[in-house]
Amino acid sequence: MSNAAFVIIAIFTLAAALAAATLRKLMHAALSFAVALVGLAALFFLLGAEFVGLALVFIYIGAVAVLIVFTILLTRRDVGKDRGFNWAGVLIALAVFCGLTWSILKTQSLSIVAPHIRALTVKRIGEALMTGYVWPLQCVGLLLTAALIGALILVMEEKR
Amino acid sequence: MSKSIDQVFVNAKQWLLSWLAGSPDWLIQVASILINVFMLLAVFLTLFALISVLERKILARMQNRYGPNRVGPFGLFQPIADGIKMLIKEDIVPARADKIVHFLAPVLIAAVAILTLAVIPYGRNMTPFTIDGGILFFFAVGSATELAVFMAGWASNNKFSMLGAMRAIAQMFSYELPLIITVLPVVMVVGSLMPDRIVSAQAGYTFGLVPRWFVFTPWGGVAFILFFVSGLVESNRTPFDVPEGESEIVAGHMTEYSGFKYATFFMAEYIGMFAVSGLSATLFLGGWHAAVRVLEIVPSYVWFFLKLSGLLFVYIWIRGTLPRTRIDQMMNFAWKFMLPMAFTCVIAAAVWHYAGRGLRGWLWSLFVIVMVYSALSILLDTRRKFGPRVYRFAE
Numbered sequence: 068m069s070n071a072a073f074v075i076i077a078i079f080t081l082a083a084a085l086a087a088a089t090l091r092k093l094m095h096a097a098l099s100f101a102v103a104l105v106g107l108a109a110l111f112f113l114l115g116a117e118f119v120g121l122a123l124v125f126i127y128i129g130a131v132a133v134l135i136v137f138t139i140l141l142t143r144r145d146v147g148k149d150r151g152f153n154w155a156g157v158l159i160a161l162a163v164f165c166g167l168t169w170s171i172l173k174t175q176s177l178s179i180v181a182p183h184i185r186a187l188t189v190k191r192i193g194e195a196l197m198t199g200y201v202w203p204l205q206c207v208g209l210l211l212t213a214a215l216i217g218a219l220i221l222v223m224e225e226k227r
Numbered sequence: 228m229s230k231s232i233d234q235v236f237v238n239a240k241q242w243l244l245s246w247l248a249g250s251p252d253w254l255i256q257v258a259s260i261l262i263n264v265f266m267l268l269a270v271f272l273t274l275f276a277l278i279s280v281l282e283r284k285i286l287a288r289m290q291n292r293y294g295p296n297r298v299g300p301f302g303l304f305q306p307i308a309d310g311i312k313m314l315i316k317e318d319i320v321p322a323r324a325d326k327i328v329h330f331l332a333p334v335l336i337a338a339v340a341i342l343t344l345a346v347i348p349y350g351r352n353m354t355p356f357t358i359d360g361g362i363l364f365f366f367a368v369g370s371a372t373e374l375a376v377f378m379a380g381w382a383s384n385n386k387f388s389m390l391g392a393m394r395a396i397a398q399m400f401s402y403e404l405p406l407i408i409t410v411l412p413v414v415m416v417v418g419s420l421m422p423d424r425i426v427s428a429q430a431g432y433t434f435g436l437v438p439r440w441f442v443f444t445p446w447g448g449v450a451f452i453l454f455f456v457s458g459l460v461e462s463n464r465t466p467f468d469v470p471e472g473e474s475e476i477v478a479g480h481m482t483e484y485s486g487f488k489y490a491t492f493f494m495a496e497y498i499g500m501f502a503v504s505g506l507s508a509t510l511f512l513g514g515w516h517a518a519v520r521v522l523e524i525v526p527s528y529v530w531f532f533l534k535l536s537g538l539l540f541v542y543i544w545i546r547g548t549l550p551r552t553r554i555d556q557m558m559n560f561a562w563k564f565m566l567p568m569a570f571t572c573v574i575a576a577a578v579w580h581y582a583g584r585g586l587r588g589w590l591w592s593l594f595v596i597v598m599v600y601s602a603l604s605i606l607l608d609t610r611r612k613f614g615p616r617v618y619r620f621a622e
Contacts, residue, residue: 125366128367136377190418
């Protein structure tokens, strides 16, 4: 059951990712990117990490995808134009793929049987964030606040 | 006796599933899911039909007219007539529109709206989809609405649509913050993101009289009002229907939709309204708990739907009384008032918790809220800020 689900979700995600890379219209590519993210979230659900899956949907579909779509809308004038095949992109994608494969194969955790851990509930994630990881969390919060204020200053109306 | 009436739907589902006894586990699971989905759709699509005619009736009453009264008794069959009309209308897709995205937008928006309904507990043991982070699920799935609205606006290739989508996204983003932050105090106090736990935390009565709903604590009351207003904005209802303001931009992102696709948008809007009202009933109004101990014999789902319809009536009432706000006023209101007040609710809830959750905590948290509220009202000085609009580019 779970294997079949994995295969279906993986094919779905890969198809969406491929569409995101190859579709002519930039807006279509951005939307298929969002679909690929839904597939990734489904994978997390399959692994029992509901919180991560939901956070992925929340942040990437609710915010990042809308941001990308808006960026395309507000910056590009020639959205429909064919830009030819991007060989540099292929090279970078290949390099990233090889690097990832190499590092996955190098890790030793592949051969070790995963230890049995308690179910990953939202409560445990919250406890971990508020005790062991409270400094990283606060630093990220500070960084995001700084980014928000910076964005506000950028768009602030100039007084004449 | 009252117990069996309370659990009648749960028992009916068990009875249906008992037919499948002996079949593999996954088949029973799928059947159980299908029953839940079917019930959810049946109940809420009926409610949608009912509320669409009731809204017209109530609005008509408020405006001293009759409202729909031709089709069936008291005009109750009006939604059927409307549905047939919508179905047989021509489906127009603009020639320059992006056909696929134009088609997918209403599908996505309806799917998202219906999905958010799944995590709300409608009665004792009656949550269609029980998940650890139910509240998070609600907002995560609900956030896809923005993408759907954008798709509708962009694919239509029409400036009214695009403007409407821009406005919709601006207001939805701004009000999503207070919407989510007002949920935080409840989650903090209960210590769980599960709607069922939140409901069961509100069981019982203080002095055997006042139910222990969160709306009766100072932070809960304020959070409830903030949540309700943000919910109004999220469902694009009247005082905040800027994205589809008919007098300004035709119908916003729905301008280029006709026939059944338009009806789908309409339905998604109403279902989103049900979902937000249902969630606010769950979070602040004690979910399916009875308001008075004597009336606990009334089944839990009846209580839930009573609360839901009460909230829906307030939605309609507001639509009948308030004019549309201006978009700049709305944005100011979100960032300068709603957001600080939402954060105050979080602090007030913490104060309430650490002062012992009793009368002392009640007074202290009220004190915090009153202080911040008066400070905000002095700082914002509404008379100066919301003065007549200065036109820089017109004139």
